[in-house]
Each structure stands twice: as structure tokens, then as C-alpha cells.
Amino acid sequence: MTRRRILSIVFLSIVLIPITAILYHRLVAAISSLGKSSIAHMATPSSPPVIVVGAGLAGLSAAYSALQAGAPAVRLLERAPKPGGNSIKASSGINGAPTRFQNAAKHGVDESFWDDTVRSAGTRLHASSVAEAVRSHRQGLISTLTGRSASAIDFLVDLGVDLSVVAQLGGHSKPRTHRGAGKTPPGAAIITTLLNKLKEQHADRFELLTGAEVTKLITEEERVTGVEYRTTTATTTTTTTDAAANATTTTTTTHTLHGPVVFTTGGFGGDTHGLLAKYRPDLAGLPSTNDPRPGAHSLLSAAGARLVDMESVQIHPTGFVDPASPGARVKFLAAELLRGEGGVLLHKGKRFVNELETRERVSEEVMKLPSLEEGGLRQWDVQMVLDPGAAEAAAGHVGFYLWKGLLRKTKVKDLDETTRQTLLEYAAVVRGETKDPFGRVAFGRWKLGLEGGTGPEEDAEVCIGRVTPIVHFTMGGAVFNERAQVLASEMGDEEKPIPGLWAAGEITGGIHGDNRLGGSSLLECVVFGRIAGEQAANAALERGKLG
Structure with a gap:
């Protein structure tokens, strides 16, 4: 080897190796700074998005949890013109126990939330005719709801929601219903905060589409693989200088979207002449707090889901x-x-x-x-x-x-x-x-x-x-389990989860029985919404690995 060539090799070693090392460390640091969810997205580019149907609190909680768990993307479909559903109207607060905001010195440590919820469930849990397997299923859901309630409060507070004021509502043995000290009602405060965090933290992977009504769950070999939904656009054609005479036409377009599905469309309290008339004709003529929209339960039934407590x-x-x-x-x-x-x-x-x-x-x-x-x-x-x-x-x-x-x-x-x-x-x-x-x-x-x-x-x-x-x-809805999986089996039977389908919020049944405690509707949205989102994200990532 010539002297000149040896000097060249030495020079390259002295100059290039440090540069390469610097670039390598910068690359490692950059990847580390992306966070868990971004790395997962990079590692599984073929993973489908998580599809969330319904943009109330359960849907927003599921969307946020899915993204935190590494879902490459979340598509949130809402049939109404605006997100929030009935959750945004919630005015009393959200239950949690034991939490840092409760006055344990005055009221003692709150260990009675499970007992209060079980008692409130009434005959659907306690009647002698209730099978032991059914009772166990209901108690398991209640245990998840109450056992994860404190972490649900922490989750929201860590996002920036004020829940420092605690009140005692009807049916509760202790004060445990949390709300903020300001003038904004708790439902609006929570919804607004979650929406803002989704947009701030996950703008590149989160998409909210309003005016998108899901009309069908797509199934393949008894697995839910996506949804069909429709959107309507209005077009105004100028035919004259008189604006009142201009023609407006509407066009409805059907779309398909593939991925694991989290269903969070709410109950049927506002479906006065539909599901409410079918299951509770005695309540005909009563006003409601809910918007007059049809219940979406038939979509789940068509995919094999069982319904429970619909008369409740x-x-x-x-x-x-x-x-x-x-x-x-x-x-x-x-x-x-x-x-x-x-x-x-x-x-x-x-x-x-x-x-x-x-x-x-x-x-x-x-x-x-x-x-x-x-x-x-x-x-x-x-x-x-x-x-x-x-x-x-x-x-x-x-x-x-x-x-x-x-x-x-x-x-x-x-x-x-x-x-x-x-x-x-x-x-x-x-x-x-x-x-x-x-x-x-x-x-x-x-x-x-x-x-x-x-x-x-x-x-x-x-x-x-x-x-x-x-x-x-409405306490009734789709039968589901503690992992928020929608079941094709009756409550208490051997569980038959429908692959690819989860649910949370008022669309589900089995938790509340005869009566829901005030403050537990927002809670079930957060607790089971988070579970459903995480489970769906894991399914999306696994599907991506399988190609």
C-alpha cells in the first residue's frame, strides 16, 4: 500500500467517523423524541386507522386513548353537525372515588361507590330470578366502572380540566361527583378540553368528520372490518339575480372506511317514535333532554350484537x-x-x-x-x-x-x-x-x-x-364485557366477542340495571372509552403486522 493511500485512509477515519457518530446520535435522539405512538406508527405503516363512531365523551375518550396507545390514525365520524353529543350538555359532574379532591377528613375515605352502584342497579341485579352468571357479569362491569373512576378523574385533570368541586348527588352515600369551580358546566369543559388536546397533540393523525352518518358495519367472516357511511353536500346553482329563486340541490355520497371500530353513538332517549315507542310505549308524550335522533342499535344487531335492558x-x-x-x-x-x-x-x-x-x-x-x-x-x-x-x-x-x-x-x-x-x-x-x-x-x-x-x-x-x-x-344497549368488546352472546352466557368491534357509553347495556347514579354517565364514557380505544389501537397495530 502506498504512503499516499495510507494517509488518505487515516484522514477519512479522523474526519468521517466522528461525523457519522454525530449523525447517528442525532438520529437516535430524534427517534426517541417522537414518543411511543409515533414510533409505533413508523414501525407499522400498513396498520389501518381506528374508526370511532360518535363524537360524544365516549368517542373522544376512545380517540385520545387509541392515539396514545400508538394507533397510526383515528377517524372520528359524527352524524351531527357538531361534536359533543349529549355529553356536552352534562351539568352535574363526573363521579370518582377515592380522589384527591374528596374531603376524607370530613367524610372518611370513600369506599362505598361500588356498594351504591350495586344497590342502585335494583332488581336487574338483585332479583332472585337473576342467574348467578348474569349477576357476576354485571358486577364485573360495575367493578371496572368504580375501580377505574379515580384514574378517570386524574386523566381529565392532567389534561387540564378543573374538577376540584365535589358534591353529593341523589343515591350516593358520600360526596363524589366532581365538577369545576368556574362557570363552565362539566360536560362542556371536558368535551372542549379533549377536542383541543386531540387537535394540539395529534393533528397529523386525528380526523373529525361531522355530518357523517354510519349506515352499516362491514363484516367479513363474522369480523367487523370497517364501516359504510354517507355524507350530504348542498350545492346552490345561480339561475337568476334573485337570490330567493336560486336552486339548491343536495348530493348524498356513500363512503367505505376499513379498520377496527369503536361504537359510541349514545342512547335512544330522543328516539320518541322509534326505539323508545317500541320498548317503552308508556313513556310516550314525555319531553326529553336528548336530541330527536334515531337510535343506532340496529346497526350493532345486524353485526351480531345482543341487546340487554332495553326497557330500562x-x-x-x-x-x-x-x-x-x-x-x-x-x-x-x-x-x-x-x-x-x-x-x-x-x-x-x-x-x-x-x-x-x-x-x-x-x-x-x-x-x-x-x-x-x-x-x-x-x-x-x-x-x-x-x-x-x-x-x-x-x-x-x-x-x-x-x-x-x-x-x-x-x-x-x-x-x-x-x-x-x-x-x-x-x-x-x-x-x-x-x-x-x-x-x-x-x-x-x-x-x-x-x-x-x-x-x-x-x-x-x-x-x-x-x-x-x-x-x-337509556340503560339498555349492546351486551359488552370489561374489555369493552361487543358480544354476540347473551349476558351470562359463554362470551362470544365480535372481533373488530368495541363500544362505550350509553350505547352499551348491563352496567346500570334499573337505575343509573347521577354522575356515572360521564364516568362510563371515560372509563370504557379509554379501554375501547386502547384495545382497538392494539388490534390495528396487530393487523398492520400481519399485512
């Missing part, structure tokens, strides 16, 4: 009757926290129920009273009264209700004599001088009549609004 429909005892439009079919919910923070219910000026009983029990007591026919609806004339303490504790909600005209302010001295006497008696109960004849033992932030022990102050302002029972939640 929750009537919320307090939907506001708007004085400006008393016959409106869709009504605003009078949030359960209004009663939790001390509000009372009156009929002709007198209390008639423990306001902190379960929704089912309170609704039953209201519906024993004489009803009215208004605008084709069956409604009741019950007054909700909030004293200054309860109104202050629920200020974020109360301000909105006052603005909408659903609540009005009036002074104690301007109330009728029967109502004034009722508040006087109630103040004595709150002070501990007498026992409540209806069994109420928690009074929230009620403070009217507590100073000096002389009864309600004449110039104090209370908030009053008319409320009526409304269709609010």
Missing part, C-alpha cells in the same frame, strides 16, 4: 319547563347538583320527597302528582327552590338558567304563605332541631334561616323554577 329507561325528575315555551319537546336539564347543593322540590308550596333519593325514586314521587297536558306533552307542575347558599354553590349553572329565563329571583317576603312556612320548617331541619319527615340528612350549602335560628330572612333572595320529569337516559 331513566326518567330524570327535573327538566326545566321554559315559561316562554312550556310545550317544547327538548328541555334543559335542571342539574342534579342544584338539589345536591341544597335545593328543594315543592308542589303547591309543600315538600313531598327526599330530594336526594335516586332519580328513579324522586321521579316516581313526582309522577304520583296530578299531571298536565301542554302542547301535546305530559308534564307536571313542581317548583324547585334554591336559597342563596345553594344558588351560590351552583353559581355557574344558576347564572345560565337565569339568563335563559328558566329560573327567576324573588324575595322570601314575596312568596306565598305556604311556601314561606315550608322554608321555615326546612330551615329548622337543616339546623338540626327536627328530623326531616322525608329522611333527608345532607343539605349541601343551604344557609337560609341558619343565622340566629329565626327562620328565613324576609329580604333574602331565592331562585325558583318549574321542573317536570323528562326522558333522560
Whole structure:
């Protein structure tokens, strides 16, 4: 070897090896900084997207969880013009126990959430006719719901949702329903935060398509492999200078999308003339909190899913009757926290129920009273009264209700004599001088009549609004398991998961039984939405490995 060639090799070694090493370390650092989900996406470029159907809280939770678990992409299909579903309307809060926000020093460590949920499930869990396998299945779902509730709260708080205020709702033995201290209702706060995080953190892998109605689950050899959905576009043709005479045509296009599917389309409470009339004809004519859209349960049934508890429909005892439009079919919910923070219910000026009983029990007591026919609806004339303490504790909600005209302010001295006497008696109960004849033992932030022990102050302002029972939640839906897999088997039978299909939220059945505890609807969306998203992401990645 010549001297010149030896010098050249030495020179290249001195110059190029360090450069190569630097480039290598930079490349390693760059890959490391991408994070787990990006590496998974790079490693399995042929993986299909996770398809989420329904953009309420369950769908958003599933989408976020799927992306965090490494899904290469998530396609979120929502049939409505905007995301949020009925979740965005949720006003009472989300349950969790035990959490850092609960006052353990005052109430003790919360170990009764499972017991309260089991008790609330009623005969569908406890009747002697219930098979042991069915009971075990339901209890397993409840264990997952309650056991993961604290981590669900942590998940949302870590994303930036304020859930620092804790209230006790009807049917609960301790305060465990979390909401924020600000004026934004918890449903809107959670939905907005999740949407923003999806867009900020996963903009390159997350797509939300509104106005996209899924019409079919695609199956191959009993496996769900994707969806068919349709979109509608409107085109305006200018035919004249008169804008009113221009022609508008609509075009409906059918699309197909392949990948594992998470179904989160919600219940059928607003499907008045469809599934609700089919399963609960006795509830015909009641107003609802839900938008009037058809239930999507038939899509799951067509893919082999079994349905359970479809006759189990929750009537919320307090939907506001708007004085400006008393016959409106869709009504605003009078949030359960209004009663939790001390509000009372009156009929002709007198209390008639423990306001902190379960929704089912309170609704039953209201519906024993004489009803009215208004605008084709069956409604009741019950007054909700909030004293200054309860109104202050629920200020974020109360301000909105006052603005909408659903609540009005009036002074104690301007109330009728029967109502004034009722508040006087109630103040004595709150002070501990007498026992409540209806069994109420928690009074929230009620403070009217507590100073000096002389009864309600004449110039104090209370908030009053008319409320009526409304269709609010459907406990029935697709049979599923603790892994959020939709089952082609009856509850309690040997499980037959439908490959490629998961579900979460109100579309599922089996958790709540006869009655859902307030605050557990948002919770089940987060708990089982996260499980479903992670499971679907793993399936997508596995499918990518198989090509």
C-alpha cells in the first residue's frame, strides 16, 4: 500500500467517523423524541386507522386513548353537525372515588361507590330470578366502572380540566361527583378540553368528520372490518339575480372506511317514535333532554350484537319547563347538583320527597302528582327552590338558567304563605332541631334561616323554577364485557366477542340495571372509552403486522 493511500485512509477515519457518530446520535435522539405512538406508527405503516363512531365523551375518550396507545390514525365520524353529543350538555359532574379532591377528613375515605352502584342497579341485579352468571357479569362491569373512576378523574385533570368541586348527588352515600369551580358546566369543559388536546397533540393523525352518518358495519367472516357511511353536500346553482329563486340541490355520497371500530353513538332517549315507542310505549308524550335522533342499535344487531335492558329507561325528575315555551319537546336539564347543593322540590308550596333519593325514586314521587297536558306533552307542575347558599354553590349553572329565563329571583317576603312556612320548617331541619319527615340528612350549602335560628330572612333572595320529569337516559344497549368488546352472546352466557368491534357509553347495556347514579354517565364514557380505544389501537397495530 502506498504512503499516499495510507494517509488518505487515516484522514477519512479522523474526519468521517466522528461525523457519522454525530449523525447517528442525532438520529437516535430524534427517534426517541417522537414518543411511543409515533414510533409505533413508523414501525407499522400498513396498520389501518381506528374508526370511532360518535363524537360524544365516549368517542373522544376512545380517540385520545387509541392515539396514545400508538394507533397510526383515528377517524372520528359524527352524524351531527357538531361534536359533543349529549355529553356536552352534562351539568352535574363526573363521579370518582377515592380522589384527591374528596374531603376524607370530613367524610372518611370513600369506599362505598361500588356498594351504591350495586344497590342502585335494583332488581336487574338483585332479583332472585337473576342467574348467578348474569349477576357476576354485571358486577364485573360495575367493578371496572368504580375501580377505574379515580384514574378517570386524574386523566381529565392532567389534561387540564378543573374538577376540584365535589358534591353529593341523589343515591350516593358520600360526596363524589366532581365538577369545576368556574362557570363552565362539566360536560362542556371536558368535551372542549379533549377536542383541543386531540387537535394540539395529534393533528397529523386525528380526523373529525361531522355530518357523517354510519349506515352499516362491514363484516367479513363474522369480523367487523370497517364501516359504510354517507355524507350530504348542498350545492346552490345561480339561475337568476334573485337570490330567493336560486336552486339548491343536495348530493348524498356513500363512503367505505376499513379498520377496527369503536361504537359510541349514545342512547335512544330522543328516539320518541322509534326505539323508545317500541320498548317503552308508556313513556310516550314525555319531553326529553336528548336530541330527536334515531337510535343506532340496529346497526350493532345486524353485526351480531345482543341487546340487554332495553326497557330500562331513566326518567330524570327535573327538566326545566321554559315559561316562554312550556310545550317544547327538548328541555334543559335542571342539574342534579342544584338539589345536591341544597335545593328543594315543592308542589303547591309543600315538600313531598327526599330530594336526594335516586332519580328513579324522586321521579316516581313526582309522577304520583296530578299531571298536565301542554302542547301535546305530559308534564307536571313542581317548583324547585334554591336559597342563596345553594344558588351560590351552583353559581355557574344558576347564572345560565337565569339568563335563559328558566329560573327567576324573588324575595322570601314575596312568596306565598305556604311556601314561606315550608322554608321555615326546612330551615329548622337543616339546623338540626327536627328530623326531616322525608329522611333527608345532607343539605349541601343551604344557609337560609341558619343565622340566629329565626327562620328565613324576609329580604333574602331565592331562585325558583318549574321542573317536570323528562326522558333522560337509556340503560339498555349492546351486551359488552370489561374489555369493552361487543358480544354476540347473551349476558351470562359463554362470551362470544365480535372481533373488530368495541363500544362505550350509553350505547352499551348491563352496567346500570334499573337505575343509573347521577354522575356515572360521564364516568362510563371515560372509563370504557379509554379501554375501547386502547384495545382497538392494539388490534390495528396487530393487523398492520400481519399485512
